[in-house]
Amino acid sequence: MQNPSCLLYGPGDARFEDRPLPMIEDPYDVIIRIAYVGVCGSDVHFWTHGGVKRLVSPSNPLVMGHEASGIVQTVGPAVTTLQPGDPVAIEPGRACRLCSRCKMGKYNLCPQMKFAASPPDHGTLSKYFKISADCCYKIPTSVGRSFGLDEAVLVEPLSVAVHSVRQVGVQPGDKVVVFGAGTIGLLCAAVAREYGASMIxxxxxxxxxxxxxxxxxPNGRLSFATAIPTQSLSPEENAQCLRGMHRNAHITETDVVGFDVAIEATGAESCIQMAIHALRVGGSFVQTGLGQRNVSFPISTVSENEINVKGCFRYGPGDYKMALELAFTRKIELKSLITKIVPFEKTIEAWETTKRGEGIKTLIRGVGFADEHDGNEAGDKEYNPGYV
Structure with missing residues (x-):
């Protein structure tokens, strides 16, 4: 096989096939030899249900995977920022750059967005993947071998967390509650810490x-706590318990009680309701996790308490740059999130592991990559397509 790929044909139906090698068509294209692909909740949803809004089918199968890193294989003639052999983290979406949303700095909302593994656009679970050069972020040589391509995969979900925290406007001293301790929730909490939250x-x-x-x-200055909702209580009652966790004897009835910021990273209806009720008057809420499309939402509480409600969809201008800075400077340690790495041939095992909720982040190793591969490995010599 020249370009082994993992395609989803429908719920529970994944097949390994050879696909055509990508070719340089736009002068700003680059072709990446994929090193690692991360598994996230949306992958599991596709594996289980065949898609979200648009479903895959036997007539329109889809190459899966969007969290990815790799090594530059070939660059288009207009690319000056990268060269073959460069290790990169990949931003897996290409906006049109021409529409009103792109022009207003909201390229993540571009109606013409071509996002990896979002039908009909194929994803990164192939040996080779083509993307625009400006969607590839080179791992600085100063980082050396201490920051590998396995960690670089996690820059994508870290960018989601950065976008979420920026959207909701976390300020120094804020009390923040994060719903969900999966990859996105943990990273949201870590980014909120870096933005100055005093309590999470x-x-x-x-x-x-x-x-x-x-x-x-946590770090030394942060007040940090965890909580498991009580199943027998309503979301509002659980929210009252959360609000009372940090209440002390010096607080009077006239003091503002509740969290300044709630970050919802599960998509579960009960957590969404709990988050709204856990906020203080005038607090801020951001919906970061994607779950059921139609949920019961406490709109009266939002209105009566003048809660600021924000959405969060992927990432926008500056989010990847911020995520890279946090990762490269080790302010957020991504390595510890990786609990399992499986070879490409065991992709289904990776999806099932995540589906069972085991560990934090499972990675799929790229075709032909060994454990010792990291950002200093050179690209293959066997495939070097020219500009067409």
């Missing part, structure tokens, strides 16, 4: 994930 509470139903959060999020 993580909420999840998994004690293992919350135990991990204690080692991943």
């Amino acid at each position: 509470t993580c909420v999840d139903i998994s004690r293992d994930k919350l135990d991990f959060a204690h080692s991943f999020v």
